[in-house]
Amino acid sequence: xxxxxSSTTFPVAGGDGGxxxxxxxxxxxxxxxxxxxxxxxQKPYDVPLRERYERSGGVRRMWVFATDKPISASHPGxxxxxxxxxxxxxxxxxxFEGDVFVPSGTSGASVMQIFGAAPPHASTLxxxxxxxxxxxxxxxxxxxxARVYDRWVRLNVVHDVAAGNVTVFVDGxxxxxxxxxxxxxxxxxxxxYKQSHHQPSHRMESRWKNVAVYTKP
Numbered sequence: 001x002x003x004x005x006s007s008t009t010f011p012v013a014g015g016d017g018g019x020x021x022x023x024x025x026x027x028x029x030x031x032x033x034x035x036x037x038x039x040x041x042q043k044p045y046d047v048p049l050r051e052r053y054e055r056s057g058g059v060r061r062m063w064v065f066a067t068d069k070p071i072s073a074s075h076p077g078x079x080x081x082x083x084x085x086x087x088x089x090x091x092x093x094x095x096f097e098g099d100v101f102v103p104s105g106t107s108g109a110s111v112m113q114i115f116g117a118a119p120p121h122a123s124t125l126x127x128x129x130x131x132x133x134x135x136x137x138x139x140x141x142x143x144x145x146a147r148v149y150d151r152w153v154r155l156n157v158v159h160d161v162a163a164g165n166v167t168v169f170v171d172g173x174x175x176x177x178x179x180x181x182x183x184x185x186x187x188x189x190x191x192x193y194k195q196s197h198h199q200p201s202h203r204m205e206s207r208w209k210n211v212a213v214y215t216k217p
Contacts, residue, residue: 025156025169029095029214038086039211042191044068044079052081059101062191063205066108082191084115085213089161089186096157096188098211102129104149108200110193114159114166118182124159125166125180129206130198136168136176138197144168144175152209159186188213 041062043052046069054061060083068079085096100111107130114124128135132149136142145153156169159180168176190211192204 025158025172026095026097026214029093029216032087032213032215034085034087034213040084040086041081042071042084043081045070045072045075059207059209060211061205061207063203064109064192064194066194066200066202066204068194078194078196080191080193082189082193083208085188085190085211087187087213089215090184091161093158093160093216094186094188095159095214096190096211097155097214098190099152099154099209100148100190101150101152101207102132102148103205103207104132105201106149106192106204106206107131108195108198109204109206110195111206112155112157112188112190113193114157114180114186115189116183116186117180121181121183123181124183124186125157125168125178127155127157127168128195128197134170136178138195140198142176145170157188161186 041049041053043049044064052063062081064079064081066079070077070079102111110126110128113126117124126137128138129148130140132147133143134145134148136144154171158167164180166178166180167174190208192206194200194204
C-alpha cells in the first residue's frame, strides 16, 4: 500500500506481536487522563447493556447483530455497540492506542473511527473488517492487515488536525497515511458498527484492552 507523506514524523519499527506498548509511537506525547465515565457505550436502544457489552479482566467486549436497532428510535444510523471516548478535540496532534481482537466470522463492521468531519462526511477515519482483513473504510484495495481474526492486534491512530492528516500503525508498523475530512470537532470511537458493504455478517464482535489517548500541541 502506498503511504503518503505526513507533517508528523514517526519512526517505523517492527511489530511486537501485540505484547508490550508501542513506546516509540507515543514518545513526545502526553497521555490524556480519562475517567470511566468518558467511555460512553452506545448500543441498540431496545436491549439491556449486559446483552451487548461486557467488561472483565481489563477487556471490553462488544457485540451486535445485523438486525439490531440503532442507538435511539430517532437515530438514522445502523446497528452498533461502540464506545465513544468523550474527549472532544479541535486542534493539536492526537493519538488513539489500543489492542483489538476480532473473532472469526465478524465481517462488514467498523471497529474504530475518528468521528467528526466536514459535510458530506461524518467521520475523518473508519477502519473496517471484511473477511478477516482490516481496511480503510470499505475499500478492499486498501488493506492495512490481511489477517486480524482471533489474535490481538495493536492499533495506533494519529490525527494531526492542522495538517489534516491521519496515520495508522498496525503492530507498530505504519500501514496508512491519508488526508482527513476536515471538520472542527473530533473524538475517537471503537467497538462494532454494522456497515452495509460487502455482505455484513449476522453477528459482529470486537474486544479491546489497553485503550489510551495521547496528545501534543
